[in-house]
Amino acid sequence: MKTSCFPKYRLGRVLGLLQIVLGALVIIVSVSSLYRFYSAGFFMHNGDICKQFYGVKDIYEGFDVMALSARVDQVLEKMLSLQETLESTVEQLEKNKDLAKTNISMLDYKNFIQQQVIQPLYTAHITLRQIRVPRIENGTTKEDPLINDFVTEEIRKYITPKETRVGKKNIYGIEKIYNTIGHGCVSMKKELEEYMDYDIGSFCKDDWNIAQNLMIKGCDPLPRRRCLTRASKLFQKPYPINESLWKIPDGRNVRWSHYSCRNFDCLSSKNPKRGYSKCTGCFEIEKEKLKWVINTTILTDFLIEDVLRVKPGEIRVGLDFGIGTGTFAARMREHNVTIVSTALNLGAPFNEMIALRGLIPLYVTLNQRLPFFDNTMDLIHTTGFMDGWIDLQLMDFILFDWDRVLRPGGLLWVDRFFCSRKDLDDYMYMFLQFRYKKHKWAISSKSKDEVFLSALLEKPPRSL
Ligand SMILES: *[C@@H]1O[C@H](CO)[C@@H](O)[C@H](O)[C@H]1NC(C)=O
Ligand SMILES: *[C@@H]1O[C@H](CO)[C@@H](O)[C@H](O)[C@H]1NC(C)=O
Ligand SMILES: *[C@@H]1O[C@H](CO)[C@@H](O)[C@H](O)[C@H]1NC(C)=O
Numbered sequence: 441m442k443t444s445c446f447p448k449y450r451l452g453r454v455l456g457l458l459q460i461v462l463g464a465l466v467i468i469v470s471v472s473s474l475y476r477f478y479s480a481g482f483f484m485h486n487g488d489i490c491k492q493f494y495g496v497k498d499i500y501e502g503f504d505v506m507a508l509s510a511r512v513d514q515v516l517e518k519m520l521s522l523q524e525t526l527e528s529t530v531e532q533l534e535k536n537k538d539l540a541k542t543n544i545s546m547l548d549y550k551n552f553i554q555q556q557v558i559q560p561l562y563t564a565h566i567t568l569r570q571i572r573v574p575r576i577e578n579g580t581t582k583e584d585p586l587i588n589d590f591v592t593e594e595i596r597k598y599i600t601p602k603e604t605r606v607g608k609k610n611i612y613g614i615e616k617i618y619n620t621i622g623h624g625c626v627s628m629k630k631e632l633e634e635y636m637d638y639d640i641g642s643f644c645k646d647d648w649n650i651a652q653n654l655m656i657k658g659c660d661p662l663p664r665r666r667c668l669t670r671a672s673k674l675f676q677k678p679y680p681i682n683e684s685l686w687k688i689p690d691g692r693n694v695r696w697s698h699y700s701c702r703n704f705d706c707l708s709s710k711n712p713k714r715g716y717s718k719c720t721g722c723f724e725i726e727k728e729k730l731k732w733v734i735n736t737t738i739l740t741d742f743l744i745e746d747v748l749r750v751k752p753g754e755i756r757v758g759l760d761f762g763i764g765t766g767t768f769a770a771r772m773r774e775h776n777v778t779i780v781s782t783a784l785n786l787g788a789p790f791n792e793m794i795a796l797r798g799l800i801p802l803y804v805t806l807n808q809r810l811p812f813f814d815n816t817m818d819l820i821h822t823t824g825f826m827d828g829w830i831d832l833q834l835m836d837f838i839l840f841d842w843d844r845v846l847r848p849g850g851l852l853w854v855d856r857f858f859c860s861r862k863d864l865d866d867y868m869y870m871f872l873q874f875r876y877k878k879h880k881w882a883i884s885s886k887s888k889d890e891v892f893l894s895a896l897l898e899k900p901p902r903s904l
């Protein structure tokens with residue numbers, strides 16, 4: 441009996457009390473945020489006040505006003521919604537008062553308090569705590585970039601610079617390590633927060649597709665996570681290297697949940713619903729085997745043999761920038777050349793396929809500077825990815841990055857770049873602006889309006 445009566449009467453009272461507490465909190469938050477503005481000296485510089493609040497200048501002496509006010513808003517919003525929840529609950533309780541002698545079980549009571557009250561209060565509390573007002577010292581304030589843009593604790597922990605434990609400089613000779621994220625993350629807060637929502641040490645959700653989506657849209661680098669990534673239930677050891685290069689891998693080694701296909705057979709080009717459009721002949725080893733080794737009638741198809749003959753024995757490491765299953769790298773491996781293949785899992789498990797063949801997939805988007813040092817690569821081969829859709833300025837940044845990475849005497853192999861005929865001049869200029877030595881150059885017709893361009897270009901020495 442006791443347990444049944446107790447919650448009935450108490451709940452209403454507790455809720456009422458909570459509302460009062462909440463009201464007080466809202467007032468405190470408002471006052472304290474005002475106080476912070478005061479203490480930051482806003483109202484002292486009377487001429488500047490309007491500027492501050494009308495966005496003429498969002499950074500006041502290094503103080504990110506917009507971010508701060510956004511977070512205060514967030515807290516207020518949370519408190520308001522909590523208050524509304526509680527009020528509507530009380531209203532309902534009052535309606536039911538005599539209607540039913542229903543007794544709320546202790547468990548319901550506990551759950552309600554836990555989920556509807558404590559949880560939101562806790563997040564509001566954390567948000568408040570996370571508002572940092574930088575110390576204003578002589579007009580120069582150092583606030584770490586982007587931190588105030590995020591509320592989720594794990595994101596903030598990730599991007600907070602980590603000092604060395606002993607207060608000395610670390611192996612890089614600096615005091616702090618910055619974990620970086622792409623600035624595009626700021627515009628995809630919701631998705632990022634979903635991605636970063638996990639229990640530390642537990643299993644991650646099977647959400648590589650969310651991660652890739654974030655990366656493609658500019659949240660790249662993506663924060664690291666502290667959860668355990670899932671693997672296929674039936675992971676088999678890969679085939680030995682003498683077999684793996686030219687064999688479709690075991691489908692059990694791939695998590696298929698976010699593709700339209702559920703196995704490698706389904707990915708064949710005959711299947712219109714295979715889920716990816718670029719990369720013809722990929723996932724069909726018989727077709728893949730013909731690439732770059734069989735003479736074709738198309739002028740723009742160069743053979744690996746012919747390309748390597750330009751620099752016998754000199755081509756040892758390189759990058760294949762494109763979309764594919766690693767066939768170029770596999771062929772080059774047979775010539776004792778190590779190729780890293782860029783790959784995104786756009787509709788099919790390209791990364792897994794390449795790795796299961798015993799080759800190196802590099803999971804990068806077009807957004808980022810290549811993770812190679814200047815003048816290091818003997819070869820950059822590109823096919824099927826950067827085509828006539830690409831913005832010229834973006835392409836310029838990419839090409840200059842390739843130029844940086846290529847060593848003097850290194851080869852840039854543009855393989856079947858396609859664009860519409862009218863754009864050809866623009867793109868040709870892009871490739872020729874570097875004044876590389878032309879070893880091969882061919883243009884062939886793809887369709888009435890479209891052309892292929894292939895080129896083998898050599899970076900000249902640059903001893904300045
Ligand atoms: C509700 O309370 C009555 C006594 O007041 C009790 O007999 C009954 O088992 C309770 N019901 C539930 C679902 O707890
Ligand atoms: C402000 O600058 C002066 C001179 O540049 C310096 O002596 C003083 O320590 C600074 N104050 C703080 C709080 O850094
Ligand atoms: C691959 O190598 C293994 C061991 O070295 C050998 O047993 C196997 O027959 C080889 N497979 C082929 C296709 O050569």
Ligand SMILES: *[C@@H]1O[C@H](CO)[C@@H](O)[C@H](O)[C@H]1NC(C)=O
Binds near residue numbers: 735
């Ligand atoms: C391709 O054609 C060229 C010239 O027609 C010939 O010299 C070469 O041997 C052929 N290569 C292959 C792999 O068939």
Ligand SMILES: *[C@@H]1O[C@H](CO)[C@@H](O)[C@H](O)[C@H]1NC(C)=O
Binds near residue numbers: 775776
């Ligand atoms: C690759 O290296 C191996 C071992 O050094 C050698 O036997 C083989 O002939 C080389 N292959 C080519 C195509 O150079």
